[in-house]
Amino acid sequence: MxxxxxxxxxxxxxxxxxxxxxxxxxxxxxxxxxxxxxxxxxxxxxxxxxxxxxxxxxxxxxxxxxxxxxxxxxxxxxxxxxxxxxxxxxxxxxxxxxxxxxxxxxxxxxxxxxxxxxxxxxxxxxxxxxxxxNNFITLTGTSCIVENKGFTYVSLLPLTTEVTGIHLEGFEYPLHNATLRLGQSLGVSNKLAEDKGTVRIEGGLLLIIQSKDG
Known part of the structure; x- marks a missing residue:
């Protein structure tokens, strides 16, 4: 089966x-x-x-x-x-x-x-x-639809040295052709502005962590 x-x-x-x-x-x-x-x-x-x-x-x-x-x-x-x-x-x-x-x-x-x-x-x-x-964690190397699962925040963290060409739609803090590097906190504690948002990247691996305080 x-x-x-x-x-x-x-x-x-x-x-x-x-x-x-x-x-x-x-x-x-x-x-x-x-x-x-x-x-x-x-x-x-x-x-x-x-x-x-x-x-x-x-x-x-x-x-x-x-x-x-x-x-x-x-x-x-x-x-x-x-x-x-x-x-x-x-x-x-x-x-x-x-x-x-x-x-x-x-x-x-x-x-x-x-x-x-x-x-x-x-x-x-x-x-x-x-x-x-308190967390829902997934990973993308291309694009991902982020659905509202009842968590407060959406944080984006690179899992490679850098993640390039980041585009966010449907978020309170959109990004356009942005780059995130290991050790930076730019992608932490964003929020969905709608029921769902879209994350697209051009290079690297990006962790998408929906979270809430315990």
Whole structure:
């Protein structure tokens, strides 16, 4: 069965509100503790993956029995994080989009690694994004429609040394043929002026972060 969207629930900060993101036809992956979270909330993952080192043995049996499929790995020999393992399996599905939930939290290294994974989504021509309680993060190398998702701000941050030819339409602070460079804050805390806005760039990779205060 061809799935147009894959949802990954991973082991960072998770909220019951994220369960509302699940739609009919989604392929649902639980990564490590994210798999147990889904099962505890009555959701059967299509796939559970990871080393499961954060799950007690008795709960691991529950994950095995309640998941359609389990892919586990050795916690010592593995080279990828649980989230990246799940992301690789999501890419293999060739969906139109991938949404990652629980990808942020107190571990800044894991958060940054998960944000950097969005680059691989672009390389596979798959729209990928990260959602948490206060942020919706996506990445573009060409153009993107930014829809109002209830967040206060829209910040634009370069993920390459520079991003050139930036054009914004539908924002309170439009840009025309602008350039953003690493270390600059020019693109921080813009706002949508309409229900949606358009971001177009000519070169580089641009993070688009919709956010609100906690």
């Amino acid at each position: 061809k799935h147009t969207r894959v949802l990954i629930f991973t082991g960072g900060e998770l909220s019951p509100r994220f369960l509302e993101e699940i739609q009919n036809g989604d392929f649902i992956i639980g990564a490590d503790r994210g798999a147990l979270y889904l099962i505890e909330h009555g959701i059967r993952p299509n796939l559970s993956v990871g080393d499961f080192d954060s799950i007690p043995p008795e709960q691991m049996e529950r994950v095995r029995s309640m998941s359609e499929k389990v892919v586990d790995c050795d916690p010592i020999d593995k080279n990828l994080t649980d989230t990246e393992l799940a992301f690789d399996l999501a890419l293999d599905k060739s969906p139109e989009s991938i949404l990652i939930l629980g990808a942020t939290g107190s571990r800044l290294d894991h958060t940054l690694a998960n944000i950097h994974m969005l680059i691989r989504g672009l390389q596979h021509h798959i729209s990928c994004s990260i959602l948490d309680e």
